[in-house]
Structures are given as structure tokens and as C-alpha cells.
Amino acid sequence: MNDKPIFIKNANELIxxxxxxxxxLTKAGMNELHILNNGSVWIEAGKIAAIGTxxxxxxxxxxxxxxxxxxxxxxxxxLPGLVDPHTHIVYAGSRENEFNMRLNGATxxxxxxxxxxIHATTSKTREASHEQLxxxxxxRLDSFLKHGVTTVEAKSGYGLDWETxxxxxxxxxxxxxxxxxxxxxxxxxxxxxxxxYKENPDAFVDLVVTEMxxxxxxxxxxxxxxxxxxxxVFTPEQSRRILEAGKQYGxxxxxxxxxxxxxxxxxxAAEVGAISADHLLRASDKGMLAMAQAGVxxxxxxxxxxxxxxxxxxGRKMIDMGVPVALSTDCNPGSSPTTSLPFIMNxxxxxxGMTPAEAxxxxxxxxxxxxxxSKEIGSLEVGKKADIVIMDVPNxxxxxYHYGMNHTDTVIKAGKIVVQGGSIC
Ligand code: NIG
Ligand code: FE
Numbered sequence: 317m318n319d320k321p322i323f324i325k326n327a328n329e330l331i332x333x334x335x336x337x338x339x340x341l342t343k344a345g346m347n348e349l350h351i352l353n354n355g356s357v358w359i360e361a362g363k364i365a366a367i368g369t370x371x372x373x374x375x376x377x378x379x380x381x382x383x384x385x386x387x388x389x390x391x392x393x394x395l396p397g398l399v400d401p402h403t404h405i406v407y408a409g410s411r412e413n414e415f416n417m418r419l420n421g422a423t424x425x426x427x428x429x430x431x432x433x434i435h436a437t438t439s440k441t442r443e444a445s446h447e448q449l450x451x452x453x454x455x456r457l458d459s460f461l462k463h464g465v466t467t468v469e470a471k472s473g474y475g476l477d478w479e480t481x482x483x484x485x486x487x488x489x490x491x492x493x494x495x496x497x498x499x500x501x502x503x504x505x506x507x508x509x510x511x512x513y514k515e516n517p518d519a520f521v522d523l524v525v526t527e528m529x530x531x532x533x534x535x536x537x538x539x540x541x542x543x544x545x546x547x548x549v550f551t552p553e554q555s556r557r558i559l560e561a562g563k564q565y566g567x568x569x570x571x572x573x574x575x576x577x578x579x580x581x582x583x584x585a586a587e588v589g590a591i592s593a594d595h596l597l598r599a600s601d602k603g604m605l606a607m608a609q610a611g612v613x614x615x616x617x618x619x620x621x622x623x624x625x626x627x628x629x630x631g632r633k634m635i636d637m638g639v640p641v642a643l644s645t646d647c648n649p650g651s652s653p654t655t656s657l658p659f660i661m662n663x664x665x666x667x668x669g670m671t672p673a674e675a676x677x678x679x680x681x682x683x684x685x686x687x688x689x690s691k692e693i694g695s696l697e698v699g700k701k702a703d704i705v706i707m708d709v710p711n712x713x714x715x716x717y718h719y720g721m722n723h724t725d726t727v728i729k730a731g732k733i734v735v736q737g738g739s740i741c
Contacts, residue, residue, distance in 0.1 A: 320385050322359040322702070322728060323377070325370040327389035328710050330355025332367065333396060333681045333695035340613055340640035340685040346674040349712065355394065358384075359702040362731035366698060385733065389706050392725060393715070395676065396695055397466025397703030398657045399683035402570075402594050402615050404504075404648035405456045406449055406484045406491070407474045409440035411649045424624050424651060425548060425576055434474065434508040434544075437649050441474035441484065449487045450494075456647065457495045458740060459655040464705035464724040467498045469644075469687050471542055473507030476520075478528055481505050485537035496729045500687045502540035502570060503532045506550050506558050521554045525561040533565040539688065540591070541567035545574075545581040552584050559588045568688065574599040575620070586610035592642065592686040596629045597621055604630070608638035613686045616678070617646040618663035619654055631668030641670070642686045643678040662719035672716040702731040 330352040333341075341348070356373050358366040360380075366373055374381060414427050414436070427433045441449065453470075460468055470488045475481035485501055492499035505524045513520035532538050541562030545555035559569040568591050573581025575595035582603025585593035593599075593607060594615040607614060614634050621628040635641050643660050646652040654660075661675035670678070684694025692701045706726040709715055715723060727735035734740065 319732070320383055321377070321380055322387060322731065322733065323356065323373065323381070323384045324359070324387045324389050324394055324704065324706070325356040327355045327394040328391055329353060329393045329712055330357065330367070330696065331393060331395040331676060331712055332697065333677065334697050336681045336695055337690045337697070340682045341677050342638050342640045343635060346635055346641065346677045346682070347671060349673050349676060351712070357394065357696065357704065359728065359731050362702055364696060364698055364700050364702050367696060387706070387726060391710055393707050393709055393712055395705055395707065395712070396680040396693065397705050397727065397729065398464045398679050399467045399687070399689070399694055400460065400465050400644050400647070400657055401469045401592065401642055401683040401686035402617060402644035402646055403468055403470055404473060404646070405468065405470050406453050406472070406487045407437050407441050407649055408444035408449055408452060409437060409649065410653070411436060414650060418625070428508070429548065431511070433650055435511070438474045438476055438508070442477070442480045446483055446487055449483065450490060453487060453491055454495060456655055457491060457497050461497055461727060461735060461740060462724060462738065463656050463658055463722055464707065464727060465497065465655070465657050466703040466705070466727065466729050467500065467684070467687070467689065467693055469500045469502055471502040471504040472538070473504030476505065476508060476510040478531065481528060482531070482535070482537065485532070489537065496734050500689065501538040502542050503529070503538040503567065504542040506543040506555070508544065508549060517554065521550070521557060524558055529561050529565055529567065533567065539568060540570050542570040542572065544572040545579060545584060546572065547577050547579055552580050555581070556584060556588060559590065563588070570594060574603065582607050585612045591688060594644070595620065597626055599629065604634050604637050604639055611640065613642050613682060614639045615642045615644050615686050616664065616668065617644050617652065617660070618667050619660045620646045620652040621667065622663055623652050628663070628667040631664060631670050635670065635674060640682055640685065641674070641678050642682040643675060644683065656722070658715060658722065659720055662716045665716045672713045675716055676712060702728055704728040
């Protein structure tokens with residue numbers, strides 16, 4: 317940790333993504349990384365103060381050069397800290413037993429309908445103390461940081477009762493205050509229908525709408541409101557009600573849409589003006605078009621498709637249709653137990669036909685847009701927060717090409733070096 321100015325110099329490629337803070341990038345724009353070869357950055361007071369060649373910055377800051385920390389990025393790439401816009405990191409326990417069951421032929425929904433899946437993690441999360449949840453989630457955040465991720469969205473949804481939903485959101489708040497990674501919170505009380513409401517799911521929707529949402533807002537515990545819109549979970553009608561109720565209270569809608577079956581979730585996202593629709597493995601053409609027209613960001617999670625052994629979302633088609641696409645790990649104990657956003661970027665190329673450049677856009681500025689943070693993070697521009705990652709590869713294409721490896725060398729968070737040589741310092 318240090319408070320000195322930082323001078324990152326001579327990056328092989330400085331990937332700026334400049335000019336993209338106002339609206340998410342779409343179509344050919346997603347391929348435009350705005351790379352500066354031999355680029356350098358001057359960081360001061362937690363912010364990006366200047367970008368240019370090493371010579372330019374040396375002249376500009378000659379009076380401060382002696383006191384600055386010099387980070388030599390020769391042979392490496394420098395890019396905005398990665399942003400993960402969809403995770404379920406605050407949970408207890410793990411579900412490798414279900415992984416084994418799925419490998420033997422059981423499906424994700426069968427396991428959930430038999431009381432496992434989200435219900436299994438809900439039981440563990442209800443039993444866990446605040447301290448235990450905090451400690452388990454801190455470990456996951458450390459792992460995110462080591463993979464170059466500097467901002468993470470975190471959902472509740474393993475409580476399904478107010479007491480536990482509140483506990484999860486309070487843990488997320490404390491994580492935000494404690495860990496160097498910034499955490500952005502989403503309320504997801506409508507993640508599954510608790511067993512006692514199985515015969516009367518609308519009564520649970522009533523509880524979410526009339527009691528939980530008002531309390532979330534009153535206690536300032538979240539900015540976004542999400543729902544698992546899926547056959548056998550929440551119907552499009554119930555999802556609409558939950559998202560509209562959140563809007564009344566100022567919560568921005570997000571939606572788990574068309575993950576297992578086509579269910580008009582993408583259409584609903586466009587209708588309610590959601591900031592993002594996530595998953596979309598089985599989204600209809602009509603739904604994708606509606607999203608493109610309404611500017612709803614498609615947060616794609618190819619790690620989930622990989623881990624559930626399902627066909628990935630049609631990322632290529634969505635980009636060509638004009639949907640702004642972002643990428644995320646979906647980090648959770650059931651459908652995607654990983655913190656490696658770089659691996660997700662590789663999967664986006666391999667399984668969804670995206671280019672390495674599009675994958676970088678999707679995991680930086682478009683991801684920042686998906687959590688309403690595009691003015692502060694997601695690109696390297698003067699005045700933005702100095703959330704920067706240095707990857708030990710000579711060009712951006714190698715990031716996706718050397719798959720399953722962690723190339724993170726240095727992470728700078730809000731102007732402080734927090735990872736050096738791949739280790740947290
Ligand atoms: O995004 N699909 C719903 N929710 C999570 C999985 C949660 C779990 O299985 O624990 C998801 O995939
Ligand atoms: Fe999810």
C-alpha cells in the first residue's frame with residue numbers, strides 16, 4: 317500500500333476504451349479498444365491524472381518524478397480493472413455433491429426441485445453467522461482480486477426470509493468497507509420459492525413486494541433488484557410485479573432471464589426498462605431484438621453454460637443485433653463456482669464467437685455500465701478512478717489465447733498497488 321503518485325510506464329499496449337462512459341459499446345464499437353502502444357499513465361490521489369507516452373509524462377510531472385512509484389509495464393498490457401457485474405458471492409458452504417449428481421445425469425432444475433440447489437445453499441446461509449459469511453466471502457474476493465477484478469456486484473437471495481436476506485446484504489456492505497474491491501449490492505429475495513410457499517407462491521411474491529423491498533430501501537442495503545424468471549421458479553407475471561415494485565422504491569431492475577428455457581425474460585427486461593438481462597442462454601430472437609431497441613445490456617455468463625453442460629448464449633448474434641454485451645462469472649456454489657473472469661473471457665471467444673477485443677470491452681466498460689458505474693470505472697481516462705490491471709502478456713489477444721491461466725501481474729485499486737507479481741500485498 318502507498319499514497320505516492322504512481323507512474324506506469326511503457327506498456328506494450330495500453331488499452332484505454334476511451335470515450336465509452338456515456339453509453340455501453342455496441343456492434344463494431346465493442347471491437348474498438350483504443351490502444352496506445354508504449355503507453356504510460358500517471359496516477360495521483362486515487363485517480364488517473366494523465367495518459368500519454370513516457371516522455372510526455374516525464375516532462376509534465378518532472379517535479380514529482382522523484383517521489384513517484386515507478387511501475388515498468390514493458391512487455392505487458394495495461395487495462396482497466398475488470399468489473400464483474402453478476403455474482404452471488406455471499407453464501408455459505410459448497411455443492412460439489414450436486415456437481416457429482418449432475419455428472420451422473422441429474423439436471424440442475426431436478427436437484428433444485430428436490431430441495432437441493434439454491435435451497436441447499438439457503439439452509440447453509442441461514443445457519444451461518446455474519447462472521448462466517450464474511451470470512452468465506454473475503455476469500456472469494458481475494459481470489460477475484462488476484463484475477464484482476466476490482467469491482468464486483470453481489471446479490472442476496474440465499475435467505476428467502478428477511479432476516480437472512482438482510483444478513484447477506486449487511487455482509488456485502490461490510491465487505492465493501494473492508495476489502496479493497498468495491499462491492500455493488502443487488503437484492504434478490506426472489507431467487508427461489510421457499511418450501512413453505514410451494515403451494516402459494518404468490519404469497520411469497522406479496523412478501524417480497526410489500527415487506528422486503530421497502531425494508532431494503534429503508535435500510536439502504538441495495539441499488540438493484542433482481543428476480544429468477546424461469547419456469548418452475550418465478551413466472552414473467554410475478555417477475556414483472558417484483559421488478560415494478562422495486563422501481564417504485566428506486567431499485568434498478570435486473571433479471572435472470574431465459575437461463576434454462578425460453579420464457580420471455582428478455583422481452584420482460586425490455587418492457588420494464590431493466591439495466592441488464594442476465595444469462596439469456598435460451599432468449600428468443602424477439603427478446604434479443606427488444607433488448608437491442610431498449611438498450612438493455614445482456615450480461616452473459618458462459619461459465620454457467622460450461623458448468624451446467626448447456627449450450628451458451630448467442631453472444632455473437634446478440635452483438636450483431638446491437639445488444640450491448642457484458643460478461644460475468646456468475647460466481648455461485650451451484651452453477652458457476654469460479655472467480656476467474658479471464659477464463660470467462662476465453663469462454664466468450666470459444667463458446668459464443670466473440671473476439672478477444674469484444675471480451676475485454678464486455679468485462680470492463682460494458683460491465684461497468686451494467687452496474688451503473690461507467691462514469692467512475694471501466695475505462696482508462698483522465699479523472700476516472702485509478703482501477704488498473706497489468707497483465708503479463710505482450711498483447712491483448714494473448715489474454716484469451718493462453719486460456720485457464722492467470723496472467724494478472726499488478727493490480728492498482730483507487731491509486732494503490734494491491735497486487736504485485738500476482739500476489740496480494
Ligand atoms: O445465476 N439461476 C439462478 N441463480 C444462480 C445459481 C444459484 C445457485 O445455483 O446457487 C445463477 O445461475
Ligand atoms: Fe446468477
